[in-house]
Structures are given as C-alpha cells and as structure tokens.
Amino acid sequence: MLLAWTDYGKAPYARETAIAVLGKLGQGKRPVRNRIVDLLDDKNFHARMAAVDALEALGDAEVIPALQRLATQDIEGRLKGAAAKAIRGITERLEKPAELKQLRGEIDTLRESNKSLLDRLERLESTSKSKPKAKR
Numbered sequence: 001m002l003l004a005w006t007d008y009g010k011a012p013y014a015r016e017t018a019i020a021v022l023g024k025l026g027q028g029k030r031p032v033r034n035r036i037v038d039l040l041d042d043k044n045f046h047a048r049m050a051a052v053d054a055l056e057a058l059g060d061a062e063v064i065p066a067l068q069r070l071a072t073q074d075i076e077g078r079l080k081g082a083a084a085k086a087i088r089g090i091t092e093r094l095e096k097p098a099e100l101k102q103l104r105g106e107i108d109t110l111r112e113s114n115k116s117l118l119d120r121l122e123r124l125e126s127t128s129k130s131k132p133k134a135k136r
Helices: 012-025 030-041 045-058 061-073 077-130
Strands: none
Touching: 012 030, 012 045, 030 045, 030 061, 045 061, 045 077, 061 077
C-alpha cells in the first residue's frame, strides 16, 4: 500500500510520508529499495529529498552508486548535500560492525590473558601456603 502512495500525482505530503515510512520499514526488501532509488529522479523536489533520507535509513550499501550520481550530477545543491550526507551515514554504519568485531576479539584476548594470570597467581599462592615458614 505504501508503494502505491509514492506515485507521482498523489498528495505531496502523503508521498513524502510514504517514502519516509518505506525507509524505516523496507530494510532488506529489494522492491522497496528499487522504488526509492527510482524516486531519486522524481519531478518533485521534496519527494527526491525524502527518497535520499529513506535510502540513508535503509542503510543498504547497494544504493551508494545512485546517491553518488545524485551528489555529483544533480543541479540542486540541497540534494547534492543530502546525498553526500546519506553516503557518509551509510558507510559509517557499515564500518561499525567491523569495529565491534575487532573490539570483541580484543576483549576475548584480554579475558584469556586474565584467566591465565589468575591461574598462575592461584598456583603461586597454593605453593607458598604449602611451604613451611622458616624459623628465626
């Protein structure tokens, strides 16, 4: 139903709202992504801006070439800026999972080192308790 409300000729505010909602709910849905990419060439400026925002919300790396085309070739400066911002937002989100994976690996390594050190400390304490103390 939302896809139908993105058609040119529908009420402008309804179109913008439908596009925005598709950006929030359409993650992983190829027809939705393709429709929003098509809207980058719409006649209505506000629909195009809504499409840029929706693509950023989708966070799909496959839309970056379409956004780059808009950022470099469109005559409207606000659209160019919004497209460049959307590209940055998408790429930052794509980089964060890699950073998280690296941090998780480092945490696992620290846990193993900590466990090893605690085991060694426990062995040292047990050997020191078992040795009789020297008399003076």
